[in-house]
Amino acid sequence: xxxxxxxxxxxxxxxxxxxxxxxxxxxxxxxxxxxxxxxxxxxxxxxxxxxxxxxxxxxxxxxxxxxxxxxxxxxxxxxxxxxxxxxxxxxxxxxxxxxxxxxxxxxxxxxxxxxxxxxxxxxxxxxxxxxxxxxxxxxxxxxxxxxxxxxxxxxxxxxxxxxxxxxxxxxxxx
Numbered sequence: 507x508x509x510x511x512x513x514x515x516x517x518x519x520x521x522x523x524x525x526x527x528x529x530x531x532x533x534x535x536x537x538x539x540x541x542x543x544x545x546x547x548x549x550x551x552x553x554x555x556x557x558x559x560x561x562x563x564x565x566x567x568x569x570x571x572x573x574x575x576x577x578x579x580x581x582x583x584x585x586x587x588x589x590x591x592x593x594x595x596x597x598x599x600x601x602x603x604x605x606x607x608x609x610x611x612x613x614x615x616x617x618x619x620x621x622x623x624x625x626x627x628x629x630x631x632x633x634x635x636x637x638x639x640x641x642x643x644x645x646x647x648x649x650x651x652x653x654x655x656x657x658x659x660x661x662x663x664x665x666x667x668x669x670x671x672x673x674x675x676x677x678x679x680x
Contacts, residue, residue, distance in 0.1 A: 552584060552608060 588605060614622055619631055626632045655663075665671070 552611075556580075 619627065620635060620637075626635045
C-alpha cells in the first residue's frame with residue numbers, strides 16, 4: 507500500500523474504504539492517463555554538434571568495448587539503431603554510409619544562418635541578414651585604374667626575388 511501512496515499522491519487517503527482493488531484500479535487509470543498524453547518520438551536524430559568529424563571519417567578501433575571512448579560507443583549504438591543490426595555485431599565506419607538526412611545535417615553544422623534558412627530566425631539575425639552591397643562595383647574603364655607593370659618593374663621584381671638584393675637601394679657610403 508505504501509508504494510501506491512508515494513506514486514499517486516492526489517488520492518484521498520483519509521477515506522475508510524480503501525482496499526487493494528481500489529488502489530489497483532486507481533493506479534491503472536493513472537497509467538492509462540499517462541500513456542494517453544505521452545508522445546513518443548518517431549524519428550531518430552542526432553545532435554551533430556556532439557559528433558566530431560574525425561570520429562565519422564576515421565575507422566573505429568578494433569580494441570574491446572571497455573577501451574573505446576564514449577563517442578565510438580555512441581556511434582556504434584546509433585549505427586545499430588539505424589541499420590537494425592543485432593547486438594554484438596562489429597561496427598566499421600568504412601562499410602557504413604550515413605543516412606542522407608544525417609549527412610545533410612552534419613554538412614550544415616558550420617553553415618551561416620543565411621545559408622541554412624530562407625528568412626531570419628531571430629531579431630538579431632535581421633540586423634545583418636541583407637548583406638549584399640546596394641551599389642554594384644563599377645567596372646567601367648573610365649573609373650577603374652588597376653595597377654599596371656612594365657618590363658622594367660617585372661625585371662626588378664625578378665632580380666629581387668632571385669638574389670634578395672634590391673638594385674634600387676642606395677648603398678651606404680664607405
